Amino acid sequence: MAIVLGLPKGSLQESTFALFKRAGFNVSCSSRSYIPSIDDEEIKCRLLRPQEMSRYVELGLLDAGICGYDWVYENGSDIEEVCELNYSKATSNPVRWVLAVPEDSKIKKVEDLQGKRISTEAIGLTKRYLKKHGVKADVEFSWGATEVKAPELVDAIVDLTETGSSLRANKLRIVDTILTSTTRLIANKKSWKNAAKRAKLEQLKMLLTGALEAQRRVLLKCNAPAKALDKVVKVMPALHAPTVNQLHGGEWYAVESVVEERLVRDLIPQLTKAGATGIIELPLNKIIF
Amino acid sequence: MAIVLGLPKGSLQESTFALFKRAGFNVSCSSRSYIPSIDDEEIKCRLLRPQEMSRYVELGLLDAGICGYDWVYENGSDIEEVCELNYSKATSNPVRWVLAVPEDSKIKKVEDLQGKRISTEAIGLTKRYLKKHGVKADVEFSWGATEVKAPELVDAIVDLTETGSSLRANKLRIVDTILTSTTRLIANKKSWKNAAKRAKLEQLKMLLTGALEAQRRVLLKCNAPAKALDKVVKVMPALHAPTVNQLHGGEWYAVESVVEERLVRDLIPQLTKAGATGIIELPLNKIIF
Amino acid sequence: MAIVLGLPKGSLQESTFALFKRAGFNVSCSSRSYIPSIDDEEIKCRLLRPQEMSRYVELGLLDAGICGYDWVYENGSDIEEVCELNYSKATSNPVRWVLAVPEDSKIKKVEDLQGKRISTEAIGLTKRYLKKHGVKADVEFSWGATEVKAPELVDAIVDLTETGSSLRANKLRIVDTILTSTTRLIANKKSWKNAAKRAKLEQLKMLLTGALEAQRRVLLKCNAPAKALDKVVKVMPALHAPTVNQLHGGEWYAVESVVEERLVRDLIPQLTKAGATGIIELPLNKIIF
C-alpha cells in the first residue's frame, strides 16, 4: 500500500527535491510532467501548486502534502499537521503576509482601511483579517505583481515577503503582519488514522527533519591531553555529553560532538584555548537525536 | 492632456512593444518596472496583467487598454471596444477557451458534467457557460497547470488553447469550445466620449492596424513591355487597381501593387508567364488603405 | 498531390528555415520532431542529416532534398540536380574537403601517403581520390574531431573546412583540395519527370533563388535634373537599363535600379558627382530577373 504525496510545484520544488535527496529519496521529474518518480515503492508523488495542496489533502485525493501553513489557513482546510519543515526559498526565515501601503500614505493602521480597495492573492486571509478588526473594504484578487499596484490602482496590498526588499524597492510601508508561515508536512485526517500510512508518514517525518537538522549541524572532533580533558569537554556543547574516547597509549583523548554550525566560529578559539589540538569539522548528511 | 493606456504584462508584452515600434511609438520598460516609457507626450503607459485590464479600464483608472476579449468577458466589464488587433503569442490564430476531459472519459457533452468537479482559471466564464446549459457542477479556481489535473484531481477542465498541442500531450479531449478570443483595444466609456481622448485613440487604432496589415503584405513591383501590360495588370491583384506608370522612352511600363505575402509565391510564376520582368518584392512598415 | 522534401538537420537547419521564410514559406519544427510543418499543402517536409539526404532521394523515399554536393558525391547517388543554392553556415564561400597533415610532416603531396593511416568522415570520397592517384593507404572512419587526430593517431586527415581557421589552430597544413562543394536542391529522377512534381520544384527553385539573389541586392533610387540624366544613367548599373521616369513638372527624372549591395559604397560617391540627389537605398525580399 502506497501513500500519495503532494510536492510543491514552483519556487520550492528544487529545494524540496534536494531535501528528499538528503533524506535518502531520489525524486526526479521531467520538466513538463507533474508525476515525479521516486525510488520508494510505498510513495507516489504528485506535483501541485502549494496554493491547492491542502484542498486536495482535505478531500483525500492526496494522503499527504508539503506546503506553506499560509495556504492551509487561506483555504481553511481541515487537515492533520504532521510536522514543520524549516526550509524555504532563500533563507531559513519564515515568510510573512503583510498589509502594506505606499510610504507616504495616510493609512497608519488597519482601521484606516475602511472603504478602501485592497489587492491580494490571498482573498480569504485578508477578508478574515479585516473582519476581525471590524473593517469593511473592497478586496480584489491580484493576478500578480501586487506590489506595484499601490497607490495608482489600489490603496493597500496584502502580500508575501521574506526579506522586505521588494516592498522597499516599491516604496511601500508595512502596516501590519497578518500571518507568519513556514513549510509543513500535512496529512489527510483519515490517512493519518490508517496504521500503515501513518508509519510511512512517521518515517518521512524522521528522515526529513533529520536531513534538515543535519544541514545546520556539523561533527566537531578534537584531541585533548589527559590534563586538559575536563576543560575541553566543558567547552564542547552536546545534547547529552560529548563522546569521549581514550586513545591507544592512554595519554590522549578523542572528543567529538555534533554541534550547530553557527556556534563553531566561536567554539574553535575556545577549544584551542582549553588545550584541544587537531580540531576538525566534518559535514553531516542526517542526524537523528 | 494625456491618455493612460494599459499594456499587457506577460506573454503578449514583447510582441505588443514590437507592434507599437512598427506603428511608430518607442515603448521600453526596465525589467522590474510597470511604468513603460513612451516617446509620445499624449500617452502614459502602465503594464498590467491582461486578466485585470478591463477591470481598471471600466473603473476609469485607465483610459484604455490592450487585452484579450476573453478577460473582458470573464470580468463582465462594461467598456468600449475600439478595435480588434489581430496578433497573439505564437500564431495569428485566435485563442480558444475549451472544455476538455481525459481522452477516455465518459463525458461526451456539457450535460454530462452534472455534479462533477471542474478546474479553471476562468471561473466566471465557466459558471455562465454551465448555467446556460442548465448544468450544476463544482467549479474550482486553478492556480496553474490546469491541464494536468484531470482525471486525478478533477473530472474536467476549462482551459486556454492556441494549437491544442498541450491538450493532446496531456491526453485530453476537447468537448466544446466555450469562447474564441482575440486581442482588443478597449476604452473607458467616458474617455471615449471625450473628444481629445477619442482622437488620440482613433490615431492609435489607425497606426496599430496599419502596422498589423503591413506585416501580412508586401510591395510587388515589375516592368512590362507595352504589349504585355494588359495581361500583367490583370494578373496583379490590387485593392482598386495596380499603380501603372509609363517609363521614360515610352515602351515600358512600371507596375506596382501592395499584395498579400501569402499570394506572392503563386503570383510570381504567373507574372513571369504574362511577360513581366524585373520582379522585386519590398517589405512594408505600415499600410493605410 | 504533394512532394516530399528533405530539409537538412543540423548546422544548415536554421538558415534553411530562414531562406524558406524569405521565399514565402513558413516552416517550423518543434525541437524534438523531424517533421516540420509548412504552410503549403503541396509540400511535405522531413528533416534529415545532409549525409543521408541523397540516399533517400535516390531511393524515391523523398521527391527532393537540400544538401551539400559533397554528400551527393560521397554517396555516389544518381539524382537530378535542380539548382545550386548559394548559402551555407557562416559565409557565402563554398566549403572544401581537404587533405591535411601536421605542419611539420614530411608528407608534401598525395603520393607520399602510400601505406599511411588517414582519418575522415568521408570514406568514399577519400578512397576514390586515393585510387585516382594510385595510392594505397588505410582509411579509417572518424567519429568526429578529426582535426585533432594527426599526428598522434593518424598520419593525415581528410576534413571539411570553410575558412581554414580550425586547421590552422590545430597546426595542420593543407596538402590538396579534394572537393569544393555548395548546397544544392536535388530531386529524384522519376519525380523530376512527373509534370506536376516538376512544376512544384520549378516554383521552389524560382522563389528560393529569388530570395537568395535579393539578399545580395538592394533597390537604389535617386533624382536627377534633366541635364544630368545621361551621366547618372550611365553610372547606374543595371541588368538591362535603369528604370527612368519623368516626374510631374518635367524637369526632374527619377532613376532607380536594382544593384548589388557590395557595389553601393563606391556607386554613391559617383552618383553624387554625376549630379544625382536624394539617393535612397531600400532592402529587397525577393528578386526575379
Add this chain to the structure above:
Amino acid sequence: MAIVLGLPKGSLQESTFALFKRAGFNVSCSSRSYIPSIDDEEIKCRLLRPQEMSRYVELGLLDAGICGYDWVYENGSDIEEVCELNYSKATSNPVRWVLAVPEDSKIKKVEDLQGKRISTEAIGLTKRYLKKHGVKADVEFSWGATEVKAPELVDAIVDLTETGSSLRANKLRIVDTILTSTTRLIANKKSWKNAAKRAKLEQLKMLLTGALEAQRRVLLKCNAPAKALDKVVKVMPALHAPTVNQLHGGEWYAVESVVEERLVRDLIPQLTKAGATGIIELPLNKIIF
C-alpha cells in the same frame, strides 16, 4: 594604400558593427581577437578601448578611429574631427559626465567641493573642471562602480550617465553637468592631409552618416486624385519637394517622400484627411541628400 581604423571595443562594439553593416561594410571579429576582418581592402580595422582611441590616433598608429568626444577631451588629444556619428548604447541621447553627490549631502555647487575627495574614471576632465572653478580637491582614479562610493568612501563622484537611472538608484543628486558627449569619427592630422586617405575617410563619412540618417527616416508613398494633389503635396514634408508622378490613365498621381519616422504618426491622419489613399511606409537602408 589602406587606412588603419580603430573601432571601439566594449559597449559600443556591437552597434558599431551593425552601423558598418548598414553602411555596406561587413565587419566581423572572433571573440578573442582585436583584429576584425572587413570586406574592404582599403581599410584595416583594430578594436581598441574608446578611452585609448584618441591617444593612438594622435600618435599616428591609427589613421582614424571612432570614439566618444569625452575621451578625446579627457586625453587632450590633438586630432581632426571628421564628423559626429549620432548613435550610442541604448538611446540616441548624448551621454553626460556629471558631478554627483549623495541626495542629502550639503554640497550644492562645485565650490562646496573645496578639500573634499572625489572618485572618477576621468581624472583629466575632473581636474580641469575643478581648476576652472578655482576649487582644490583630492581626485582619485576609480576602478569601477564609482556610483556606490559616495558617501562612505568619497564625498562626490564624476561619472557617466545616459538616463540618470543608475544615479537615482544609488540615491545620488546631480550637482552639475561637466561635459556632454557624442560619438565621433576622428582622424590623425597627417592622414587627413593625405589625399588618398582623406578620400577614403570622406567615403566612410558619407556612408556612415547616410546609414544613420536612414534609421530615423522612412519612405512614405501614397496616391492622390488630381483634385487632391495640391493638398496632399502641401501636407507631405520634403527636403525640397515630394516626388510627384502622374500615373498611367492620367487621373491619379503617385506622391512619395522621405520623411522622419517620428513625424509619420501625425502625418498619416493628415494625409488621409487631405484625400490621399493607399498610404504605405517602407524602410530605408541608406539616404544621401
Add this chain to the structure above:
Amino acid sequence: MAIVLGLPKGSLQESTFALFKRAGFNVSCSSRSYIPSIDDEEIKCRLLRPQEMSRYVELGLLDAGICGYDWVYENGSDIEEVCELNYSKATSNPVRWVLAVPEDSKIKKVEDLQGKRISTEAIGLTKRYLKKHGVKADVEFSWGATEVKAPELVDAIVDLTETGSSLRANKLRIVDTILTSTTRLIANKKSWKNAAKRAKLEQLKMLLTGALEAQRRVLLKCNAPAKALDKVVKVMPALHAPTVNQLHGGEWYAVESVVEERLVRDLIPQLTKAGATGIIELPLNKIIF
C-alpha cells in the same frame, strides 16, 4: 614512465572528470583541446570518442582507455578488460542496444526482418546479430536521429537506450535486446604485461572503483548503552562486523559502519527502536574494502 590513457569525449566526459576528481586526480581540459591535463606525472590523457577508443588501445597508440563495452564489441577489438566502472550518463543502469520497430509494425521477432532495411550506428553489432539468427537484411549506417527513421525511411532500427523513453516518444516497440553494456577500463595487452604500467593501472582501478563505491555508501555512527549494544550491532549491516568502541566512562559504546545509502531510510527507524541514539550519517569520498 607514463601510461597514455584515453578518456571518453562527449556525454560521459563530465562525469568521467568528476569520477577522477573523487578518485584523487584533477583532470581538466580547455574546451577546444583534446589533451586534458592531469596532476599525475605517470599519466598522459587523451580525449577520444568512445566509438574509437578500443581501436587505438588495440593498436597500442593508447595504453588504456575508458569506454563502453558496446564499442569494444562493435569494433571487435582484442584488448584486456581491467574492470567495470559502474557509472553512466543519467542513471546507474546499464545501457542497452535494442532492435526496435514501429508500434504497429508486423515485425514481431528478428526472423521477420528478412529482406528489410535497418538503420543503426552500430553496423558490426547489427550484422553479427542478424547472421547469428540467419537473417539477411540491408543494414545502413545512421548519421544520427536513428529513432525517427522508422517507418518512413527504414523498417527497423538498432539503437541505444537507457530508459526507453525516447523510443516510446517515437512510438517504437522493442523487439529484442541485442547487447547490454556498461563502462569499462580497458588496456592494451602488451601494456598490461608491462609491470610498471600494470601497477599504475591497478592503482587506477583501486581508486576509481573506491570512489564509485563511496558514492553509494555512507558512514553511519550511533551510540548505544551497554545493554542495547547487542541489538544495535545486530541491526547494523557491515561487510565484516560494525566497528564498536567503548567510550570513556564505560557505559556507552560507539558503533559505526559503512552502509549502502539506499538502506539507511529503513535502518534508522530500526536502530532507534533497538536503542541507539545520536545517529549521524556522514558522506564518504572513497572506500577500499
Add this chain to the structure above:
Amino acid sequence: MAIVLGLPKGSLQESTFALFKRAGFNVSCSSRSYIPSIDDEEIKCRLLRPQEMSRYVELGLLDAGICGYDWVYENGSDIEEVCELNYSKATSNPVRWVLAVPEDSKIKKVEDLQGKRISTEAIGLTKRYLKKHGVKADVEFSWGATEVKAPELVDAIVDLTETGSSLRANKLRIVDTILTSTTRLIANKKSWKNAAKRAKLEQLKMLLTGALEAQRRVLLKCNAPAKALDKVVKVMPALHAPTVNQLHGGEWYAVESVVEERLVRDLIPQLTKAGATGIIELPLNKIIF
C-alpha cells in the same frame, strides 16, 4: 563594536563568498549592491575592487580587507598584513606580473626597454621596476586587453598571468617576472592595535585559514589487526601521530589521520599492503592544527 571588512568585487568575489561559507559565515549580496549581508553582528562588509582595497584600508575607511599583494604593492599602501589566504580564481598557483614582449622582438632583457613604450594596468609597479634597473621608458595606463597591444601599439607590456596561456595565445614571450602575488587579509594599522578589533581579525584568520587547509586535506580511517598495527601506523602520515583506538573485543585497532588529499592515491595501496582494511576517506569542512 564591529569591524568594517572589504571583500574583493569581481573575479575573486564568488570564491571569497564560498570561502567565508566554509569558514562559517554566510555572506550574500544582491547583484547591484556593494553592501553584502553577513550573519555576524561584529562584521560589516563592503564590496570593493581589489585595486582600491589597500587605499581605503590605509585611510581607515575600512578596518580590514582581502585583496592581492600586488595591489598593496602597486598602491604603496602602509597596512598590516594579517595572513596569506592561499586561493585565487582558477588554480592555487600564485599570480605573476610579468614583462612580456612579442615572440620575435629584439628585446631580451629589461635593459633593452630604454626609450620604448610599455602598456600596463600597474603603472606604479612598472615604474619602480624600471627605475630599479635604471631604465627610462614611456609607461602608459592600459584600459584593458593589454596583451593584444604589442607590437602594433607598444613595444612591451606588463601584465598579470596565472598559467601563461593568454600570453602564448597572443604570441608573447616573458622577459622577466616582476612580482609574484597571492591573496592577503590586510588590516589598518590602528585597527590592528585595537584589542577588540584585533581579536575579531585573529578569529577570522583562524577560521579562514582553517577552511582553506581543510580543502586540501581529508580524514582517512582504516582498521588494522593487532599484528599489523605498527606497519599501518608507520605508513600513515600525521602531523604528530595518527589517532589510534583499540576496538571493542581488543583484536582490532581503528587508525585515523588527517592527510593531504594529493597523497591519498599513493597512500591507499601502501596501507592495503601493510594490512589495513576498511579504508575510508571523508571530506573536511575545517581543520585547526
